[in-house]
Amino acid sequence: MAAPSALLSACANWTPGSYSCEKSGSKSCNSCKLVAYCSVNCQKTYWLEHKKHCKSPMTSGDLRHIVKTIADLPGGMVQQFRVTMNDLEFQVVARNTILLLLALTSQDSTGDGETGETNTPPDIAEALIHVWYSASIPSSVLSLLQNRVKPLIEDLCGKIADKPPNAVLAKTWEFSAGQTLRLIRTAVTLAPERADYRDPWYYKEASPSMRLARQRFREDGLLLPFGHPRSTFDVPNPTLFWSSKSWAMCDKADPSGGWPTMDVKQTSSPAPEDWYGKLFLFLHKLLNKFLGRHKETRVSFDIYNVDAKELPGNLEHGIYSRIEVANISDACYLGIRNTLRVLSPLLQTPRQNPHATFITTFINAVKEVAKTDKSDNECGDMDVSLNSSHSSWLLCCHQAVKKVHTVVEKWPTRLKLQLELGEKGDKEEFLMLLGSSFIGTERHVEWRRVE
Numbered sequence: 001m002a003a004p005s006a007l008l009s010a011c012a013n014w015t016p017g018s019y020s021c022e023k024s025g026s027k028s029c030n031s032c033k034l035v036a037y038c039s040v041n042c043q044k045t046y047w048l049e050h051k052k053h054c055k056s057p058m059t060s061g062d063l064r065h066i067v068k069t070i071a072d073l074p075g076g077m078v079q080q081f082r083v084t085m086n087d088l089e090f091q092v093v094a095r096n097t098i099l100l101l102l103a104l105t106s107q108d109s110t111g112d113g114e115t116g117e118t119n120t121p122p123d124i125a126e127a128l129i130h131v132w133y134s135a136s137i138p139s140s141v142l143s144l145l146q147n148r149v150k151p152l153i154e155d156l157c158g159k160i161a162d163k164p165p166n167a168v169l170a171k172t173w174e175f176s177a178g179q180t181l182r183l184i185r186t187a188v189t190l191a192p193e194r195a196d197y198r199d200p201w202y203y204k205e206a207s208p209s210m211r212l213a214r215q216r217f218r219e220d221g222l223l224l225p226f227g228h229p230r231s232t233f234d235v236p237n238p239t240l241f242w243s244s245k246s247w248a249m250c251d252k253a254d255p256s257g258g259w260p261t262m263d264v265k266q267t268s269s270p271a272p273e274d275w276y277g278k279l280f281l282f283l284h285k286l287l288n289k290f291l292g293r294h295k296e297t298r299v300s301f302d303i304y305n306v307d308a309k310e311l312p313g314n315l316e317h318g319i320y321s322r323i324e325v326a327n328i329s330d331a332c333y334l335g336i337r338n339t340l341r342v343l344s345p346l347l348q349t350p351r352q353n354p355h356a357t358f359i360t361t362f363i364n365a366v367k368e369v370a371k372t373d374k375s376d377n378e379c380g381d382m383d384v385s386l387n388s389s390h391s392s393w394l395l396c397c398h399q400a401v402k403k404v405h406t407v408v409e410k411w412p413t414r415l416k417l418q419l420e421l422g423e424k425g426d427k428e429e430f431l432m433l434l435g436s437s438f439i440g441t442e443r444h445v446e447w448r449r450v451e
Contacts, residue, residue: 009270009277012227013042020229028271035227036270062132063096064258065324070299071289077297084320086304086311093305095239098149099132100301103291104175105148125287129280133255135221135240136233145238180300209273210435214254217276223255225269225277255279257437260412265432308334309342317345321356322407329360329445331368336360340397340447347449357407358399358447366441402446410445413438 012035014020025036029043037043066083073081087093106124127144130137156171174180213226222233256264256279267278293299304311308328323346329339339360348356415433417426433440 009036009225010228011036011038011042013037013045014227014229014231020231025227026270028273035225035274037227062092062258063099066301067286067290069322070293070297071286073293073297075296080298080300082300082302084302084304084315086306086308088305088307090305093303095132097303098145098153098239099128100303101149101152101173102131102144103128104173104179104294105152106291123288125284125291128287129223129283130233131237131239133223134233135237137235137237138232139235142235142238179294179298210275213273213275217254223276223280223283225280226271226274228277254437259283261432261436261438262429309338312342312346315346318348318352320346321348321353322359323347323357324359325361327361327363330362330364332364340399344397344399344447344449349449350451355406356449357402358449359408360445360447362443362445363439365443398450399447400450402448405444405446407446408444411441411443413440413442415440 009025011021011023011025012029021038021042023038023042025038027039027043028036066085070081070083085093085096087096103124124144127141130141131145152173159171172180216226217223220230220233222230224230224233256275259279259282264275264279264282267282269278269281271277304314306314308325323343325339325343328334329336334342340358344358347358350356413433413436415426415429417423417429
């Protein structure tokens with residue numbers, strides 16, 4: 001049985017292993033607004049099952065920057081782009097490679113008859129979402145992985161089987177539209193003992209419907225609209241279940257953690273309180289833009305699996321116009337000094353490109369400089385440090401902080417609406433932040449090279 005597209009708002013009147021209404025849902029439940037039905041009759045028929053959720057007492061490292069950057073490229077650009085990605089964790093690199101291979105092979109004009117695919121999903125963006133985020137996938141998506149991606153990886157594995165484990169290995173895949181992908185290699189969610197941790201998470205959710213949606217995701221691990229049938233998602237996602245001993249993710253991992261909460265909130269959906277349904281639609285639109293840009297622009301991907309400190313030894317210095325290093329600049333990882341010392345030489349000089357930008361992210365910095373006493377000065381001597389020895393050190397590294405950001409917000413998750421200024425929606429904004437995985441003190445800092 002082919003999996004129905006999650007893009008079509010399915011009538012929520014379905015039961016696993018038996019009846020499933022095949023019509024589209026357009027009338028949301030007035031109580032929870034999590035699901036939509038095609039008619040009042042279907043809503044009444046399904047009420048005994050739905051009330052378990054509707055009246056519940058609970059009433060809870062990846063490709064995203066690459067996808068967003070390429071999707072937002074302006075139309076008509078003819079330059080060729082080179083993207084370099086690195087992660088120390090092999091599982092992260094492997095999943096990124098699989099997702100990119102699936103995306104890039106979709107640009108080729110190979111037909112179903114040549115690949116042996118059956119029950120191909122309506123579009124590749126939907127398949128990418130299932131592989132990226134869902135614990136189980138339809139057999140049609142598994143067919144895509146087996147027929148498009150697996151042969152490419154098997155060919156590589158056969159060629160490197162006899163190589164020593166510390167050897168630097170390289171493989172370049174080329175596709176018909178001119179893209180290349182180069183790979184360089186040198187029971188958890190609902191555990192009873194974690195219940196006391198989960199309950200506070202649920203308590204701080206933005207709404208009762210959000211708690212229900214989070215609970216269902218913890219139960220089945222499927223990124224789908226709340227009322228969408230689950231019966232065809234019967235194959236474990238091979239990119240997530242790489243270990244037979246345990247679930248690889250922490251019990252707080254959530255697919256919405258990497259995306260702007262208000263952008264997801266503002267996505268139109270037949271069920272206005274269906275958070276994961278909105279996230280699915282948001283991602284589908286974004287991935288379609290990402291795939292569309294591949295048809296217009298030549299993009300080369302270099303994927304590395306090395307320690308960040310070793311990365312510059314494999315790359316040409318001074319050729320990158322943008323470098324984003326996530327939060328390895330936090331003190332608990334490399335720290336800002338080591339991050340800039342090791343990786344900033346890869347950035348273009350002002351003579352090459354006056355707009356070249358090095359982007360660091362701090363998750364813990366505000367907490368690290370905050371004092372624990374109750375003195376008038378609430379923060380540590382951060383500015384003094386930056387203005388003295390740190391400034392001299394930055395000059396030695398040929399780096400300077402950009403006072404005006406040109407790529408990302410300085411405080412991307414900070415509350416922006418102010419009640420005293422008459423800005424409406426401040427309470428909703430606060431509840432959305434409280435229920436998210438962000439803390440409001442995440443900080444981006446942009447840097448530039450100086451000569």
